[in-house]
Structures are given as structure tokens and as C-alpha cells.
Amino acid sequence: MLRHDTTRREPVTMSIELALPFAGEWIVRNSPADRVPSHGTTRFASANAIDFVPVGRDQRTAPITWASLLRPQAPEDFPGFGRAIVAPVAGEVVADHDGEPDHAAYRGLPSLGYALTQGRRAAAGWPALAGNHVMIRCDGGVVVMCHLQRDSVAVAVGEPVVTGQHVARCGNSGNSTEPHVHVQAIDRLPVEAAQAVPMTFGGRLPRNGEVVGA
Template sequence: VDFPLRGEWIYLRSFGHHPHAYDFVKIGNNRKYYSNGNLLSYIFGRVPANIFYCWSAPVYSPVAGVVIKANDGWPDNKVVNLASTIILWVKATFLFRPAKDGPDLDIRPNAGNYIMIQSESGFIAFMAHMRSGSIKVKTGQQVAEGQAVGEVGNSGNTTMPHLHFNLFDQINDPYQAKVIPFVFRSFERRNGNNWESVQNNTPKIKGEAIRKQL
């Protein structure tokens, strides 16, 4: 699949995540911090979500296919701090159980605003925690690979602004849906002070810097 972001990003794997599920955040030019806020503000204060470097970054469809779910309108978490991070992590990991929303499950309390795109091969691309009001596509819409579909946000059970990405084998029966392995078709990986081209692979190491040019 195509990498759904542009520019330089850091791969993170949150505790409790499936090994084939990925979180991506941006860092500053010094490659040390995720936002303009300082560590003390994060621990003892409140860091606004909109000063994180990835806030409102465009998200692109990783596949050509049809949008089978596009759920928007869930509020973003406006601030980030250590206490809220711990509370949200506990809720997401141990307490969250999706509620019924008609024939579907309402996963927005956990996933926030999200998009599911069924590829021409049948698998489902899932992108979550998108900015409220940013989703540009509707359920049933055909999309092209690389088409802008929304923006990175901080909605749902998230500890800071980022994009969550994974593939499902199917979603007709969400209780039986499986996260499946995949590779990104091409991206660049930082190696020291240089960038090296990578094909048909995924980032492997937490904190690894990768990028895809516009």
C-alpha cells in the first residue's frame, strides 16, 4: 500500500497495539520533540494539541477503492498532559467496549474520527484519530490512491495528535475482523544523516524516522 502521509514522520508502537498496527507522529527539526510545548508543561500543565507538529497534516488514501465508513464529528482532545495520557491509555487498553450504533459498532470513543477504505483487493485500510471536521470523503465514495481524505487530529482515546493506521481483512463481522500484515510500497528511512530508499517494507524500530516526498 502507499504510505498515507507526506514529509518526515516517526513510527511509534504504543503498548498493547497489534504488531501490524502503526502510529505516526511528526517531530521538529531538532528531531527531539513532538511539539513546541516543553516537557514540564506536558508533566505539570496542559499542552495545546494544535501546537503539535503533525496537527492538521494531510492524510492520503493508501489504496484505490471505496469508502465503506467515514465517521466525523467526534471532538478532538484540545490539550495533552501526563494525567490525561495515563487515563486515556487505561480506558483504551482495558475498559473500552464498542457500543452498538444501529447495525454497526460505534468505535469513535476509541478511534475518534476515522475512515475505512476497501481496496480493490478486498482488504480494509483503517485510519483513525483524525481531526474533527477534516474528513473530505463520504461513505460509498470512490477514491484514488494518493487522494487527500482528511487531516491528522487528536480525537478519541489518543495520548497526543497522531495517525493510527492498519489493515483489516474484512469488516462485515467486526468481532471477527483481523489486523493483517502489509508493506508500504516505497518510502525513505533515515540512516544517520542520510536518507535511504526502501521498497516493500515497513518501519521496524520504535522511533524510526521515515518520509515520503510530495
């Protein structure tokens, strides 16, 4: 049986070295290289979380049009929706979930209304924010990947994985305004009792607006 350690700990200073959890080009959003907490809150051990948004050959997400500014968009409109997500580290899968729907994307005016409902999602707890997700226990902590595509998770709890192994696809589930993958590392389970663990990718931490991958 997996036991959760809920004792109080000192802040984590050691970082986990990760590979990028995808192929192709992605743009960095909400990076702890620019501010900590990166998402404006320390709740759910998210202080060092980072968002990667897939882009097309023009290094942009779905084109912004008058229609997209006025009404929600289907996630299928975005070039990275369904793009493969791979394990950024070797370890053991300790949690997986992929039953949540991929909801509409919200930009422009629709994003304002969606923002007003964020408090409700936060009150519902971490699973409502994470949507479909995979957690991998590794040396140094647990790596979490969120907002995955419904029915795309290709690994199961207890399964060992290697770096670069296919685990899921990019989706728009949970607290997400457009298809992307949210990555964070924590020191233990459950998330509600965890502390954030710093991460680096290829020995460094990319900054907001930087395009990474190939």
C-alpha cells in the same frame, strides 16, 4: 446493502502493500515490525496496526516543558496537527466519521490519568477508540485510518479514491495521547468480527523510532 461476513476464518497471512498516507516527516510508534500484537492486544483486529506521529523539522513532536509534564496540552501545540492525510491505497470508501472532538494531548503526569480511563473507552467499543476515521475497501481487505481531525474528512461512503488522494487531516480524536494517525488493515467489516491483515509500506515495514516520509 453491505453484508457483514461473521463466519470464522483462518488467520490472514497475505499482506497489503500501502503507500505512506501523508507527506512530511513522521516517526513510527507501535510497529508490528517490533512486536505482534503491536498495540498489546488483538482486540478490534489491531494486531498489525501501526501509529505514525508527525514531527517538525527537528524530527520531534511538540517540545516537552515543565508545563507539558504537569498539565494537558492543546492539540494545536503539535506541529503535525491538521497535516494532510492521503489515501494509502486505491479503492472505495466504505465508512467515514468526523464528528468527534479533538481533545487535549496527554504527556507526563496527565498521561497517567488518561491511561486509567482507557478501559472505559475500550468498553464503549471500537468507535470510541478510533475517533474520527476513514475506511477504504481495496484488493486484500479494508484499510482503516483513525484519530483524524474533526470536520476534516473530505471523502464520502461509496466514493472511489486513488492512492495519494487527500482524504482528511491529522487529529487527536478517540483513544489518542497526541496527534497522530493510526493505520490498520482488516479482512472484512465490521471491525469487531474482523481479523488483522499485515501491511507493508514501500515493500517493507518500518520499525519503532524510525522517521519516514519526506
